[in-house]
Amino acid sequence: MAAERAALFAGFRALGRYSSHVPHVLRYHGRHREFYVATAVGRSVHTYNVKKLGIVAVSNALLQDITCLAADRMLIFASYGDVFHAIARNKEVVHTYEGHKARIHLLQPFGDHVISVDVANVLIVWDIQSEEEYLQVVFDKATFAVSAILHPSTYLNKILLGSEQGGLQLWNIRSNKLLYSFPGWGLGVTTLAQAPAVDVIAVGLVSGHIIIHNIKFDETLMKFQQDWGPITAISFRTDGHPVMAAGSPVGHIALWDLEEKKLLSQMRNAHSTAVAGMSFVPGEPLLITNGADNAIRVWIFDGPGGTGRVLRSRMGHSAPPTKIRYHGQNGEQILSAGQDGTLQSFSTVHERFNKSLGRGSINKKKSKKKGLQNDTMALPPITAFASEIAHQNDWDGIVACHQGYITCTTWNYQKTSMGAHKLRPEEFSKNKPIDIYATAVDITTCGNFAVIGMSTGQVDVYNMQSGIHRGRYGRERAHEGSIRGVAVDGLNQLTITAGSDGLIKFWKFKAKDLVHSTDLPSSPSGILLHRDSGILGIAFDDFSISVLDIETWKIVRKFSGHQGRINDMTFSPDGRWLITSSMDCTIKTWDLPSGCLIDCFLLDSAAVSLTMSPTGDFLASAHVDDLGIYLWSNRSLYSLVSLRPLPADYEPSVITLPGTCPLQDVDVAEDEDKCDEMVEYESPEQLGEQLVTLSLLPESRWKNLLSLDIIKKKNKPREPPKVPKSAPFFIPTVPGLIPRYAAPEQENDTQSKVVNIGVLAQKSDFYVHLEEALSTNEYTAPLNLLKDLGPSNIEIELRSLAPEGGGSLEVMLSFLRMIGMMLNKKYNFELAQAYLALFLKLHLKIISSEPSLLEEISSLSTQLEETWIHLRSLFNQSLCVLTYMKSALL
Template identity: 60%
Template structure:
């Protein structure tokens, strides 16, 4: 029984997965004013922002692969098999819709309803919030098999259904009535799209015909025909020019001019596979496409003649990777060669640093291609089976050498220029039908050593591409296919293995054999750790051996794999050897103790592995998987207890990691009300919170006299000739109308009573009430609404000379003490207190009760400032230390 998962590695993320054959879905976030693209990738879907094509959200995993996607303003809908799930925040499943008996193939959100169709001819209208069935329609697949669905613009509660037989039907989903049947064009409908004009829709057929049809009049306005097979997708341009784009199964996109009724432009080989989806952004000259070639592309229409060019893209391998290797000493880039023939670089930091070095070509120069009369497809090189890279001289000449399947000549690549190099390294006098099988680049980056299936090992200069000799007598180093090559760190020795079960040691300069070691079995792969001088060999009998290149003896032997060992890698310190095999296990061997210390299973067999030069990540590539998977080294994060595992150890299965959103792009586009973060009024008792008022409201309180003196007018104001009517308002920053005084004209007196003169302001009354209740929030809110001049008047009127009383002075001091105790509005408390002491210090000194409260306030001020000063000093010291360490 399995005893546990990996104690050394944990799944982190996958690189290079973007899209599959499922058409994408679009969302527009009104608050962010940005378009978001939703694409499916296996059991998850990814959300990208169109502006940068950065991934912002990854959904939770479903039980099966996603078959179709749809999105509205609030939710994303994904169908997997017979189940439909709605996702909130692009991640969490909030509702599941059960009811279909066959696989769901079409989804259409329509207001509060969701319309779905399956392969059995059943169409269900769901209530999105409740999850129950609102309407259910059943069609006979032999007479009307639903193949496309669309909501015509301005048609309330109406949907247009297209069939594989060619007919169209317009239904009212509220009354469950068939309104009209369109006879069609004797071809199956593959796409339906609303045009910018009302009542006009675009219809794509299985014969490649594109019909622009008026459904109100049942009249065909125009039609086009593409020669590339069925129409996969349709989209109308809405930013001005009347253009409709159609995608094809061959990866081409055609742009049709609706005014001239002709082909305006075409984009050939936009994708390596069929165009799954193509959508014009509303009001912008941008077209977004995705396909099964694991690519998302944004095209912009700024070319003469209406053509498009590629603006930005995210693309990975369209076929599973074969070999992966870390490039450079920082461990941030991974080179990957796939079965699609491309060589790509994936960044572990951010996707914008990814590079696509392209596809190998027999002849790089375009002029020679034209002279040969061959197409680009015919000149493509086969997939790369092995490659080696060096960073020492990559800015001066090519630093990557690759071997191709069934091809004798090796190619050079430039990582610095992100393109294929100019050299084809082919050994002179090689046997016909042989091919390059192994390659290595020296640590200095000047030479490449290439082994072939005929037993030759040749040396080339990377700067010039010239042949610099070969190992062995007569140009033959081995009697079988060379399966592994490596050169030590100082270019003294070269090590080679072949199918003749021999490990040979060669002098690099003289190219003479110095020693040979007979192996117990046929070796499959070879890996050298140059710093420690340890050479790892994997044999066809599933065993491993470690050879010391100094003593030239086998120092360790390992057995345990039950399948062919595909690849292996050393840890940066040379202590561990990580191997992957067809038995779906990833094993870590400890060289000093000679034991297995970690082993875990994966669902799919790994074909290649690479350990980061910094030791933080382990990268793996798997059978039939397009991505490069990263595993975190737990030993760098904390103590890990590694013990020798027994020979009968049964490993447990680890889940293959999925995609995670980039930290700097992490934002969940949702317009739900609960998505808005509400900050707390106070974060902690030892912290203080400043007010959100502008500095002009409190910073100038102590300088009001100078401001009035400086702003005094030089001439007296002159009244206007005729004063306009206005409504009386109350003083303050917030506009408030004053109510007219309702007094009887007969009882009106010109003598003011004494009580009117003694009436207190609203702030004074609120301050008295707050002193009795103990809550000083109401008077504080009144002060925040006042301007500097009005606030100065209110504080001046607190004394008995201004119509106040000594109790109001004591209440104001208590209000400031309450603000400091809560730690809120720290800046306002100091500004108000400074103005208060400037105006009433003499009156407070004569009041014993107010003086006692002021002394308590002084103690609290000193304590609060001591805590803040300690925090400031600690932060400044930490900042100074960090700056000095960086310098």
């Protein structure tokens, strides 16, 4: 049974993605008079303004990850595989160019044309508007493998090509002629850049050499050499300073003085990976760089020595995140620890609120002196952390443990830096054993204490304000094996520890005494406590999950279904859902009240960490070998979602990770229609044999049946309405000497004569169906007719059942049997009560004098009493449960 889409969560957008290995492009907008920088992020193009480095636009997602980027005055060109597209207005794909047989690795806009080169050494010139090939040139890969392309300034219709063999060729594209071949320098060309001077080109080589060459006279003007490997990017300042910048694969940038022909300065560790793109802003002392370390930086050259400093930057993790958690209660910040050793905070509202808390270090001062590459003081990546906001303005509010490291660190969110304390057991204060390390950590709700579990089974408590050791659980250690998880309840009364020895232990938080110990069926791999409801999620090494109530110390739910190691768990804010991720690449949502799996979706890569927003609107996930954090919107908040248990043979289909652009709002009504089509669920007529079912008719149809005479009396006008008499055209006068007006004649009141037609009245449909039901015993048709009538018509129909109204005793008996049928089936319970009450009110004298009717009424009375006694016991039971729950909460 395959699923078309995830029912409960829908992909929203990705956080923390800013750059890739693809070089950026710099554009100038004439009307805005502003520079923009575009970077490739996954399958989309991000456009930032240089002024504030704020994101301006995110393009629509392409089919695959972008591998090459270029831009002209109007369009951005992005390629993947053997296809490339033209993107207009930084968003929409307006042209598609197909024709290459191999992967495209070079793009060069050229007036009304664009040039593309693939790895098979085929160069194609395209007409931008018509999407047709203008020219195709095939080069011999053995003698001239194209590795760089450039359009020299003022060279009409000409392009310069660099090769892996080291030679250069100047071509006229219009005439398809090779104008000149440069012998080169015997080393592969990696990049070509136009110098501010006409005819002068900078050539970067794989050896680290930079050749400043005049292509008009084929003359080398100067040479430079870097010792950091091949040249990855070159750019020239154009604000009056003769400076050239060159990038390297190790992330260093060298600045060369072109007048003095010497090295001006070095910008070491500008990026932690290779410098992919580099552009000086024309006429300004600003340099823009990007790299595969997921960072864009704007450097300003305003200090002495000619070196630059970071003016603005946008950066995420340079290595995949390992643990993510929401910070605070507003659901707007996500703390993320990555394999790059940094702890960062990403805002779900806007990128300008992002923070980087830095990298863990034994000694910050020494680390800054040594730099990123040679930093022996850097701590290993964070494997687990906990945060609280209660006292984060007063002292550190985050505590973290590091991979294979005994010392736990504190972090300050407000200061965006590493904290003041390093927490480790006193016996290891001098020597630090390699085989002992911290495995689990938690922080109390008040933010005063941190509880840290060790691989030896020790569990220690530290004060967050002073860093002082405040006790240990157990005499020497809490468990015989490694600690797999620690948790403190919301009132600082209980500390819960889980060990690899297969035990869950409950300790008094302050006294450190053991309260209870629970044996587990398997060794736990991790625990998670929902403090508000007091439920503990336990993940096991056998891929199963259990839920334990910390008040009764009993396991209340067991779930199985994952086929791989469970990486992380998170609870919904109300504690109804437990969401788990596993190495089987699925994310599953378990409903705790019903104990069922209600949602499951499959991804291309496994989620290593999950966290649910405190407001319940988003689920965030981090994945294997992925730099981004992905947000999934909770569809149950804004559309109709079926939370029925999934069948045992449910097979989820693969869901694509969301892009960096928020998905367009879908039509909720249309979405609901799809949901209705997908889940065809019909409620049964009766939920249980012991219950009763109401009719769902509005109260106005049945509630006031006994008060109709009072309502009519209140609505009766005090006096009949009088028609105003119109004045005659000529006012009549009395004949005589003195003219007098004639008095108006009084009209005789006409009294209506009501004719009692009695037996001449025509039988109604309701009456006819009741007569038929005496023989067929089918009362569905008369009941449906009665349900469609209003209160006044119902009274008329019931009055007409008596003999003086044209009815008969047999029809009255048939009506009582219809009420009995309703009570037997327990349908339309309130209608049966109302109809019977009105019937008794109208015909009580006739019923008391007829034995057949009295016998039927007595059986109905017994039936009504039994049903009501049972319902009253159910009501009392529910009220007792509610009273108990209220008293427990208070």
